[in-house]
Amino acid sequence: MAIRMSGYLLRGADGLTTIMNNHSTEMSKSMEKVSSGLRINHSGDDAAGKAISEKMLSQIRGLDQSQQNTQNANSLLGVAEAAVTSIVDVLQQMKAKALQGADDTLTADERKALQYEIQQLSSQIDASSLVSQNGRYLLNGSFGKINETLQDVDVYEILDENEEPVLDDYGEIMTDTTEGVLNFNSFDWEDNQAMYFQVGPDKGDGILVHLGNMTKDYILKDVTIDVSTSENAMKTYKDLDKSMSRALFQQVEIATVQERLDSTMSNLQEVTDDTTAALSTIQDADMAKEMTNFVKHNVLMQATQAMMAQANTTMASFIDLMRQ
Numbered sequence: 001m002a003i004r005m006s007g008y009l010l011r012g013a014d015g016l017t018t019i020m021n022n023h024s025t026e027m028s029k030s031m032e033k034v035s036s037g038l039r040i041n042h043s044g045d046d047a048a049g050k051a052i053s054e055k056m057l058s059q060i061r062g063l064d065q066s067q068q069n070t071q072n073a074n075s076l077l078g079v080a081e082a083a084v085t086s087i088v089d090v091l092q093q094m095k096a097k098a099l100q101g102a103d104d105t106l107t108a109d110e111r112k113a114l115q116y117e118i119q120q121l122s123s124q125i126d127a128s129s130l131v132s133q134n135g136r137y138l139l140n141g142s143f144g145k146i147n148e149t150l151q152d153v154d155v156y157e158i159l160d161e162n163e164e165p166v167l168d169d170y171g172e173i174m175t176d177t178t179e180g181v182l183n184f185n186s187f188d189w190e191d192n193q194a195m196y197f198q199v200g201p202d203k204g205d206g207i208l209v210h211l212g213n214m215t216k217d218y219i220l221k222d223v224t225i226d227v228s229t230s231e232n233a234m235k236t237y238k239d240l241d242k243s244m245s246r247a248l249f250q251q252v253e254i255a256t257v258q259e260r261l262d263s264t265m266s267n268l269q270e271v272t273d274d275t276t277a278a279l280s281t282i283q284d285a286d287m288a289k290e291m292t293n294f295v296k297h298n299v300l301m302q303a304t305q306a307m308m309a310q311a312n313t314t315m316a317s318f319i320d321l322m323r324q
Helices: 002-036 047-101 108-129 230-283 287-323
Strands: 140-143 146-151 155-157 175-177 183-189 195-198 206-209 211-213
Touching: 002 287, 047 108, 047 195, 047 206, 047 230, 146 230, 183 230, 206 230, 211 230
Parallel strands: none
Antiparallel strands: 140 211, 146 183, 155 175, 195 206
16 A cells, blocks of 8 residues: 555656656747847747748748839839939020020120030030949940930921032932921830849849930930021031930939839838838737746746655655655
């Protein structure tokens, strides 16, 4: 009978040890969750939740990098936009000077000075077009080529002094455009060459921007700067309209892409916030619950320790009784 009693007491002590170890383990888990702020610290805490949270975390990091890419793109376009604005300003000054040259109140010397001033202004176009970022020129035509569509070109037959049509070497009547002025009704991009901005975490989340040729040779092509006479100055003024149209078309392209980038940034931030909130519901620990759990198991462990002390006392008393 005494042996059975001893076995019972020993089994009871072992049971209390197991219970105390369980409480200690639960306390450690709660402490880890409270310390890290995460409900899932190991795959064993929630295997499915761990897999989902890692996937969502990867998505959030992709969204964060996309926001950085968008900011970089906006910064680059800001540099290009400033240069194009400078070119537009120069063209406006050149047009004003050309119109000034159309006034017959100017003397020959004043016209020479005006001619020199306009030529100096035209040189500033090249200075602005050579803007670069990270060693890449942005406005030299590397990222797009403007295609110009003609309209309303007044064609007439070339007549000789006898009002007879002039024939070319092939016997065809020669024609010309009125005052050589070409009018453009539309601009587009001739090829698919463009700068690509990756502004999303998935394939295809990109924005193309064409940064055309803004050099002096292109912007002022077909323009002869000549204010030596009122007539020539007026022709220069009209020809500069074509240059202005090219520059404004580029300015609109940049402004349009900048608007898209702003909208993209706003959308990326919203998606990031929503995804982060969803991740929080899966991954973050319930601090109140974990603190309550910690206190609960702490109290129970202390109670178990008290029971083990009582069991030890009982065992000692039993041993003393056996020795008597």
